[in-house]
Amino acid sequence: KSMDAWEAKCRNYGVFSARYGNIYTVRQATQLLDRAFGAFSPVDDVWEKEGGYVDAFRPQIEPKAFATATEVRESAQEHLQHVRDVFTQCDWLVFTLGLTEGWRSKQDGAVYPVAPGVSGGQFDPAKYEFVNFTAQEIQTDLELFIRQLQKVNPEAQVLLTVSPVPLIATYEKRHVWVSTTFSKAALRVAADAIERQFDNVVYFPSFEIITSPTTGGRYYADDLRQVTEMGVKHVMRLFSKHFFHEQNKSSINLVKSVDIGDFKKSEDIVCDEEAIERAMRLSGFKG
Numbered sequence: 001k002s003m004d005a006w007e008a009k010c011r012n013y014g015v016f017s018a019r020y021g022n023i024y025t026v027r028q029a030t031q032l033l034d035r036a037f038g039a040f041s042p043v044d045d046v047w048e049k050e051g052g053y054v055d056a057f058r059p060q061i062e063p064k065a066f067a068t069a070t071e072v073r074e075s076a077q078e079h080l081q082h083v084r085d086v087f088t089q090c091d092w093l094v095f096t097l098g099l100t101e102g103w104r105s106k107q108d109g110a111v112y113p114v115a116p117g118v119s120g121g122q123f124d125p126a127k128y129e130f131v132n133f134t135a136q137e138i139q140t141d142l143e144l145f146i147r148q149l150q151k152v153n154p155e156a157q158v159l160l161t162v163s164p165v166p167l168i169a170t171y172e173k174r175h176v177w178v179s180t181t182f183s184k185a186a187l188r189v190a191a192d193a194i195e196r197q198f199d200n201v202v203y204f205p206s207f208e209i210i211t212s213p214t215t216g217g218r219y220y221a222d223d224l225r226q227v228t229e230m231g232v233k234h235v236m237r238l239f240s241k242h243f244f245h246e247q248n249k250s251s252i253n254l255v256k257s258v259d260i261g262d263f264k265k266s267e268d269i270v271c272d273e274e275a276i277e278r279a280m281r282l283s284g285f286k287g
Contacts, residue, residue: 018082021058024099026141036083042110047121059119097187098163135186160191164210
């Protein structure tokens with residue numbers, strides 16, 4: 001149905017390519033691809049929330065809960081059709097590696113964007129567990145993801161980046177900066193290995209551009225997490241310089257003319273990390 005701009009924004013249209021919510025871990029991405037093509041059907045796919053129901057794999061995608069679990073699953077099926085379209089029709093797939101920490105079902109290994117009980121469902125340590133993926137696990141998952149993508153779209157190219165945004169908190173019993181360093185290192189190692197392995201994969205160093213000591217930290221906002229407008233512009237300048245051919249002036253101009261406000265949408269995309277922080281408090285974590 002038609003909707004105005006305000007409703008579209010509230011329902012997260014225009015934020016994600018197929019309204020799949022935040023894909024924080026590579027395991028999530030691999031499972032999303034499997035779900036889209038019928039290779040994986042998670043058992044725990046619907047959570048109760050405030051008298052209604054939400055999609056366990058994108059619990060914050062709608063501003064209000066659905067009235068029934070059936071409505072959630074019908075919405076999910078429509079959503080997965082669009083996900084299939086994204087994977088089968090894309091020329092380039094840009095995948096920003098964000099986190100190594102996550103929450104998964106003990107029953108079938110399904111990985112969720114937030115802990116059950118935060119944006120729906122109920123946290124039960126007998127049913128769910130925390131997981132912190134290793135560099136080797138991430139590399140294995142990335143390899144599987146690329147091979148699966150090649151099967152459904154042999155011509156697709158993949159551009160990998162690593163998010164420069166530090167963790168807001170960690171479930172590990174150590175300082176958040178230690179976990180941040182591990183997370184970024186593991187993701188970067190995996191990305192490097194996959195780029196070397198596949199001809200259709202390229203890595204763009206936006207992480208290094210933002211975090212390099214040569215920038216003096218000036219590409220971070222006052223909260224020392226969000227990237228500033230100046231940092232985004234620097235990244236996009238280098239991206240257009242190195243990833244567009246000179247003859248493709250229209251593409252170059254398109255990148256240069258993008259309103260910086262579009263990149264502010266990244267603030268909406270990463271906001272679930274606050275929900276992850278709440279998950280730790282919910283589970284009684286004291287570290």
